[in-house]
Amino acid sequence: MAPYNEDQLNQIRDERREQILAAALGVFARRGPALTKMSMIAAAAGISHGLLYHYFKSKDELFTELVRRAMEGASQGVGDMLDHPGTVTGKLRHFLQDAMTEEARLSFLLIHQTRASEGVPEEARMIIGDYSILWFVERLRPLFLEGQRTGEIAGDDADLLITGLLTAMSGSMILHASDEQNIPLLNPDHLLRMVLAPGHIQPL
Amino acid sequence: MAPYNEDQLNQIRDERREQILAAALGVFARRGPALTKMSMIAAAAGISHGLLYHYFKSKDELFTELVRRAMEGASQGVGDMLDHPGTVTGKLRHFLQDAMTEEARLSFLLIHQTRASEGVPEEARMIIGDYSILWFVERLRPLFLEGQRTGEIAGDDADLLITGLLTAMSGSMILHASDEQNIPLLNPDHLLRMVLAPGHIQPL
Amino acid sequence: MAPYNEDQLNQIRDERREQILAAALGVFARRGPALTKMSMIAAAAGISHGLLYHYFKSKDELFTELVRRAMEGASQGVGDMLDHPGTVTGKLRHFLQDAMTEEARLSFLLIHQTRASEGVPEEARMIIGDYSILWFVERLRPLFLEGQRTGEIAGDDADLLITGLLTAMSGSMILHASDEQNIPLLNPDHLLRMVLAPGHIQPL
Amino acid sequence: MAPYNEDQLNQIRDERREQILAAALGVFARRGPALTKMSMIAAAAGISHGLLYHYFKSKDELFTELVRRAMEGASQGVGDMLDHPGTVTGKLRHFLQDAMTEEARLSFLLIHQTRASEGVPEEARMIIGDYSILWFVERLRPLFLEGQRTGEIAGDDADLLITGLLTAMSGSMILHASDEQNIPLLNPDHLLRMVLAPGHIQPL
DNA sequence: TATGAATGAGGGTTCATTCAT
DNA sequence: TATGAATGAACCCTCATTCAT
Numbered sequence: 001m002a003p004y005n006e007d008q009l010n011q012i013r014d015e016r017r018e019q020i021l022a023a024a025l026g027v028f029a030r031r032g033p034a035l036t037k038m039s040m041i042a043a044a045a046g047i048s049h050g051l052l053y054h055y056f057k058s059k060d061e062l063f064t065e066l067v068r069r070a071m072e073g074a075s076q077g078v079g080d081m082l083d084h085p086g087t088v089t090g091k092l093r094h095f096l097q098d099a100m101t102e103e104a105r106l107s108f109l110l111i112h113q114t115r116a117s118e119g120v121p122e123e124a125r126m127i128i129g130d131y132s133i134l135w136f137v138e139r140l141r142p143l144f145l146e147g148q149r150t151g152e153i154a155g156d157d158a159d160l161l162i163t164g165l166l167t168a169m170s171g172s173m174i175l176h177a178s179d180e181q182n183i184p185l186l187n188p189d190h191l192l193r194m195v196l197a198p199g200h201i202q203p204l
Numbered sequence: 205m206a207p208y209n210e211d212q213l214n215q216i217r218d219e220r221r222e223q224i225l226a227a228a229l230g231v232f233a234r235r236g237p238a239l240t241k242m243s244m245i246a247a248a249a250g251i252s253h254g255l256l257y258h259y260f261k262s263k264d265e266l267f268t269e270l271v272r273r274a275m276e277g278a279s280q281g282v283g284d285m286l287d288h289p290g291t292v293t294g295k296l297r298h299f300l301q302d303a304m305t306e307e308a309r310l311s312f313l314l315i316h317q318t319r320a321s322e323g324v325p326e327e328a329r330m331i332i333g334d335y336s337i338l339w340f341v342e343r344l345r346p347l348f349l350e351g352q353r354t355g356e357i358a359g360d361d362a363d364l365l366i367t368g369l370l371t372a373m374s375g376s377m378i379l380h381a382s383d384e385q386n387i388p389l390l391n392p393d394h395l396l397r398m399v400l401a402p403g404h405i406q407p408l
Numbered sequence: 409m410a411p412y413n414e415d416q417l418n419q420i421r422d423e424r425r426e427q428i429l430a431a432a433l434g435v436f437a438r439r440g441p442a443l444t445k446m447s448m449i450a451a452a453a454g455i456s457h458g459l460l461y462h463y464f465k466s467k468d469e470l471f472t473e474l475v476r477r478a479m480e481g482a483s484q485g486v487g488d489m490l491d492h493p494g495t496v497t498g499k500l501r502h503f504l505q506d507a508m509t510e511e512a513r514l515s516f517l518l519i520h521q522t523r524a525s526e527g528v529p530e531e532a533r534m535i536i537g538d539y540s541i542l543w544f545v546e547r548l549r550p551l552f553l554e555g556q557r558t559g560e561i562a563g564d565d566a567d568l569l570i571t572g573l574l575t576a577m578s579g580s581m582i583l584h585a586s587d588e589q590n591i592p593l594l595n596p597d598h599l600l601r602m603v604l605a606p607g608h609i610q611p612l
Numbered sequence: 613m614a615p616y617n618e619d620q621l622n623q624i625r626d627e628r629r630e631q632i633l634a635a636a637l638g639v640f641a642r643r644g645p646a647l648t649k650m651s652m653i654a655a656a657a658g659i660s661h662g663l664l665y666h667y668f669k670s671k672d673e674l675f676t677e678l679v680r681r682a683m684e685g686a687s688q689g690v691g692d693m694l695d696h697p698g699t700v701t702g703k704l705r706h707f708l709q710d711a712m713t714e715e716a717r718l719s720f721l722l723i724h725q726t727r728a729s730e731g732v733p734e735e736a737r738m739i740i741g742d743y744s745i746l747w748f749v750e751r752l753r754p755l756f757l758e759g760q761r762t763g764e765i766a767g768d769d770a771d772l773l774i775t776g777l778l779t780a781m782s783g784s785m786i787l788h789a790s791d792e793q794n795i796p797l798l799n800p801d802h803l804l805r806m807v808l809a810p811g812h813i814q815p816l
Numbered sequence: 817t818a819t820g821a822a823t824g825a826g827g828g829t830t831c832a833t834t835c836a837t
Numbered sequence: 838t839a840t841g842a843a844t845g846a847a848c849c850c851t852c853a854t855t856c857a858t
């Protein structure tokens with residue numbers, strides 16, 4: 001009856017699952033969970049809405065799975081940046097560039113939606129709960145302290161500088177997502193100026 | 205004979221109307237129009253949902269009235285800043301401080317929601333239509349060009365600087381609104397650094 | 409305090425009551441009880457909706473009072489017609505003319521609404537309950553039988569003729585009320601033809 | 613693989629649609645659009661109210677579709693009658709009999725409701741707009757004039773006769789619908805008497 | 817696996833009724 | 838007596854979810 005064997009079926013299942021997740025990420029990230037309709041995800045994935053429920057028990061479960069993956073990605077992005085060779089300025093510039101790719105932005109937006117929305121599944125909230133902006137501050141603090149020793153980073157309170165940088169970056173992504181026509185993404189070098197010591201700012 | 209006289213009735217009506225508008229601004233600005241339920245506004249205003257409809261014909265009309273007021277406020281805020289005496293840096297610092305008061309932030313958020321959401325009343329969209337971020341860029345451009353002449357402002361493309369400054373500021377408001385516990389508003393002086401010439405940046 | 413004495417107050421009360429009843433009759437008769445809003449009656453009577461409740465406990469009570477009066481009027485109209493001197497044909501023509509005056513029509517319509525609508529107060533339904541079309545048939549039967557003896561009335565089943573005449577008359581009122589622009593009231597002489605013996609029909 | 617094939621789905625959809633339309637016609641025709649609740653239609657069709665919205669976008673659209681069909685039917689009924697062979701009297705008798713079948717009556721009632729009610733969808737009003745009672749008068753006028761030549765129809769103003777006949781017929785339908793227990797439909801032969809010349813009236 | 821018909825809880829809005837003045 | 842602000846039940850409609858095939 002079934003025209004596929006076991007392995008082929010598994011492969012189809014996996015592909016479908018990824019296809020759904022990719023489609024759902026785009027919609028959830030831009031519209032937020034409450035305004036995302038299952039029918040939108042189905043349309044974006046090119047399948048029927050009924051089929052979504054073969055792969056995910058509910059909208060909440062699908063959303064939560066995406067949040068889990070987004071957090072893993074974000075966490076790994078910070079790690080990669082810290083491992084990157086070069087000066088503090090170079091590492092930061094790399095980080096900002098990586099963070100502002102299309103894919104990374106969607107993850108950022110999804111995390112923002114999770115934090116900003118009510119009615120978010122409890123589990124999703126718990127997953128990001130520990131990774132508030134403070135989590136990033138702690139990861140980046142050593143880098144900023146080193147930058148202040150080398151004179152690259154401005155002498156203000158390091159935590160404040162980090163928070164500011166991340167805030168401006170995230171906010172820019174949100175605004176850009178809300179109106180791509182009119183609001184360009186922030187230039188990474190302008191962002192960097194917020195935290196670099198005056199002497200290290202280079203003209204564009 | 206008449207139970208309340210004309211003046212008393214007008215006073216009750218005006219107070220209620222303002223009370224509703226204030227409550228609605230808070231809810232709409234944070235949640236967006238689609239996720240704002242009339243019952244939330246009623247609860248925030250401490251009245252029944254039925255009473256909302258004595259003062260505003262519909263959710264759309266209430267929202268649109270708020271957008272109208274927000275745009276008037278935003279437009280006036282820019283005008284005031286340009287009239288403010290002092291250096292370019294001083295004017296900008298004042299502008300950022302004014303813009304980040306509680307009241308101004310709610311207006312900014314509301315305008316953001318109007319631009320970012322689907323299903324916004326057509327009239328509201330028209331009201332903000334002309335005031336995209338470009339509108340602000342044009343108003344601020346003379347100031348930035350002057351700042352570049354006086355050496356206060358960095359030499360990059362002025363429009364890019366303005367857009368960046370406004371983006372970071374707006375984004376910060378959005379993030380702060382989404383999670384006041386964890387995401388502080390950007391420090392105006394950090395924001396200024398994005399656009400000031402290195403020589404003019406002063407330690408905090 | 410009160411600028412009126414007892415008698416004046418009573419007079420005001422009675423006038424107000426009649427004013428409300430007259431206004432309500434027009435609205436109820438044309439729109440039916442369910443589609444008649446208390447605010448419409450108040451507007452038609454030129455008073456506030458709140459005042460309605462000083463004179464009538466509820467919409468249902470107001471409606472029921474009107475039905476009571478309408479039934480009294482209808483019942484009296486039939487009695488008057490039977491007492492009228494002249495031939496059977498003459499009595500019937502008089503009856504039809506009286507029944508199609510503005511005032512009588514509103515009463516007919518109200519009774520129709522009571523019978524046709526759901527959600528009518530139980531008491532109103534009971535008041536008209538006994539006065540179905542059969543009530544009229546019984547009152548008019550002697551007249552029709554006499555007319556058949558004198559040769560004025562056609563020889564068909566008398567009850568059927570009566571029912572037909574009343575139906576056509578009532579239906580005409582309903583249609584006229586629904587679209588006065590386009591649907592004229594039936595001509596009483598055309599109506600009479602439905603029941604007169606061929607030899608007694610006179611050209612218009 | 614596909615659960616139902618295309619044909620099965622089309623059949624289910626068509627059946628449901630007709631089932632809903634039939635149920636809705638009965639309710640709308642008797643109660644009018646404003647007093648017809650979607651839950652009533654759903655109950656009459658034996659489905660959930662939610663399902664109605666899979667087949668019709670709104671109450672207004674459902675109502676309008678019914679009005680469209682009713683007008684087509686009414687218009688065709690008149691055409692058929694004119695094509696019917698036989699005397700003028702025979703044609704008219706046939707017309708009255710056809711018009712008073714259960715199905716035709718519901719259509720008549722629906723059109724009446726459309727004309728009589730406020731808050732009717734604009735499109736529905738436009739559909740019947742051209743078909744006021746005058747439309748019927750014009751279609752039937754040649755037949756009546758011919759009847760007057762042959763001596764079958766009374767010599768009064770033909771338009772008045774037609775209007776009267778249609779009014780009495782429609783009114784009878786409305787009354788019958790409002791209280792089937794007590795108000796029988798008018799006998800077509802009694803109706804005919806309203807317009808036939810005395811010599812052509814035959815005993816029942 | 818895949819589809820879409822079917823259900824029902826929840827939010828916007830209207831309107832009868834109450835009540836402070 | 839008279840007004841109109843205030844309340845809440847009920848109806849239209851949307852959309853997450855289930856289920857027959």
